[in-house]
Amino acid sequence: MKNNFEFEADSTAKKIYIEREFDAPVEKVWKAWTDPEILDKWWGPKPNRIETRIMDFKVCGTWQFAMVTPEGQKHWLYAEFTGIETHKSILTKALFFDGEGNPVNSGPNWYRDTRFSSIEGNRTRVNIAITYEDDATFERFTSDGYFKQGTAIGYNQLDELLASEKVTA
Amino acid sequence: MRRDIFQAVADPTRRAILTLLVTGAMTPNAIAGHFDSSRQAVSKHLQILTECEVVTAKQTGREIHYHFNPEKMKEIDIWLEQLRKMWMDRFDQLDNLLNEL
Numbered sequence: 001m002k003n004n005f006e007f008e009a010d011s012t013a014k015k016i017y018i019e020r021e022f023d024a025p026v027e028k029v030w031k032a033w034t035d036p037e038i039l040d041k042w043w044g045p046k047p048n049r050i051e052t053r054i055m056d057f058k059v060c061g062t063w064q065f066a067m068v069t070p071e072g073q074k075h076w077l078y079a080e081f082t083g084i085e086t087h088k089s090i091l092t093k094a095l096f097f098d099g100e101g102n103p104v105n106s107g108p109n110w111y112r113d114t115r116f117s118s119i120e121g122n123r124t125r126v127n128i129a130i131t132y133e134d135d136a137t138f139e140r141f142t143s144d145g146y147f148k149q150g151t152a153i154g155y156n157q158l159d160e161l162l163a164s165e166k167v168t169a
Numbered sequence: 170m171r172r173d174i175f176q177a178v179a180d181p182t183r184r185a186i187l188t189l190l191v192t193g194a195m196t197p198n199a200i201a202g203h204f205d206s207s208r209q210a211v212s213k214h215l216q217i218l219t220e221c222e223v224v225t226a227k228q229t230g231r232e233i234h235y236h237f238n239p240e241k242m243k244e245i246d247i248w249l250e251q252l253r254k255m256w257m258d259r260f261d262q263l264d265n266l267l268n269e270l
Binding site for chain 1: 249
């Protein structure tokens, strides 16, 4: 496969590893990952979208956004940047919160370690490791978290949506 | 408190209990015999596993046997498949954007 998407899970250790290659130089990919206007265009998997409320891209800064379902329901998420190395890595800890800055669970709930590397052909490889801290996180994700809603709809409509987008693109 | 499959596998002792039960149903005493932890501790784990519905307690005469419920374990696979698809879709959207940047 051209973009070499890999997804591995160690559910007993509550860790997920993701790898993906992009047909763009690392500076561009980095921008897409850190510019809220661009993030809002791709981070929310269709048919959901995201709305960034605050993006303060620095260590100890936060990215606060809502995952908005097609019905207009909002699930707030909050990520704090714990480490940044320009064009190389972004470390975050994340949790659900209520939109006013209060965590929904006692959090932090999960950690994401994102690494960027230049590869041959002016391309970029991104490696992501996600660690879930506690059971409450899994519970949240599997009960009324955005996954279930997003993907339940997604399973039925996503392929269709993507196909129609390709037609108009 | 609502229990789910992820809580079942979150603990190493519970994973070991599940591994034991995959080979066949066992009584709580027989299960406890495989662990250094106290009978009460094992009992507590069995209670959580039962609440997660990944094991089922069945009364046979005077004895209770715990059975493994493989169907329940599939929930993890389903969740992971959803997560995998979410990241795939997200990245496909990014591919299109990168062309425009």
